Amino acid sequence: MARTAGSSGEKTLAAIREAGLDLIHAHGYETMSLRQLAARIGLQPGSLYNHIETKQDLLFDLIHNHMVTLLASIDKALAGIEDPLEALEAFIAFHLTYHIERKREVFIGSSELRSLEPKNRRKIVALRRSYEDRLCTILKQGAARGLFKIEDVRVSAYAILAMLTGICTWYDAKGRIGQRKLIAIHTRLVLQGVMK
């Protein structure tokens, strides 16, 4: 046997990415074997290498893609907002919404950093730092205008980000808590927490 009827490179790569997200999210990068992944999409293990360089490359690709999209999205969500309070609200709503919709990507992006080779990790960490900086800027401006009282901007940003990102480990879109309510709860916690 050889090339399958109806096979297309684009489709297969998309399937690899999708299955990769799923399996890494469920079992972790190290635990996921390429044999598992190949079986999931009905392929022989070796055939994967028509579409990816290495397993490590696939992981980097998934995380990098996520980070770039994340950055573009937050900039779009914050565009045109001047008031720091409004900006903080927008940040929270965006972060939660985005993370709910991409639980797998987000989870992988933070929990599998350790599985990246140093060179790859450095690139991702730099992108993540950029994202953190968006929040830091908001906090700084809010403090400068006397709206917020913040003892340490970076620590506070880390604390807020940790809180918001935490939902990825338990939130179920079909569960008891609606998205609107989730945002309301977190917005109140954070806003009231940083207010003067």
Add this chain to the structure above:
Amino acid sequence: MARTAGSSGEKTLAAIREAGLDLIHAHGYETMSLRQLAARIGLQPGSLYNHIETKQDLLFDLIHNHMVTLLASIDKALAGIEDPLEALEAFIAFHLTYHIERKREVFIGSSELRSLEPKNRRKIVALRRSYEDRLCTILKQGAARGLFKIEDVRVSAYAILAMLTGICTWYDAKGRIGQRKLIAIHTRLVLQGVMK
């Protein structure tokens, strides 16, 4: 060669646990090989099996031990405190202090849950739930007495825990931020966030 002079089961097991914490924290459970672990403490791989049942058992042992100690410690830290506000302050201070001192255990306890076999995981999740309940109780009592305004106790507890536990990923005891300041920042964020 055979049994080494001066060898003692207790010491060796302690060394295995210590090295296990270190290696799993640094590289993850799946990535850490028993050969690595054995080499770290100057043992042949097979000799580990005089002290542990399986690799999985070692992981469970480490996490379980951590959870039991955590629960005992929080109960001690909260003992005798009646006022919910005081209790919340005590919880925050305890959680941060404990987590700073046991970054490795805490990190493993949350990030390697996925590596536990279902039966083991269920046991740990139950213990973790107990810990979460300690915070839920405080929040509930504070709300009942009109001190706190909390829309959803469990969600708020998750949010607070995520924020506090987040320090494990970045805090450096020898860094810019002192422990006292760290507690102050988080206490203010949380307390002001839940206040009426």
Add this chain to the structure above:
DNA sequence: CCTTTTTACGAACGTATGATCGTTTTTATA
């Protein structure tokens, strides 16, 4: 229609892993 490129197969390679086992020496017990 013919040629090139793409995509997949299936076998295989070398390596690393968790675990087992028989043996030997040291420590503890009575």
Add this chain to the structure above:
DNA sequence: TATAAAAACGATCATACGTTCGTAAAAAGG
């Protein structure tokens, strides 16, 4: 002091892994 238990060695097992490669069939391009 004699005996049992504990603890380590070193060799080995079966298995699983990421990856490579020659080959064949299907798709794409002219």
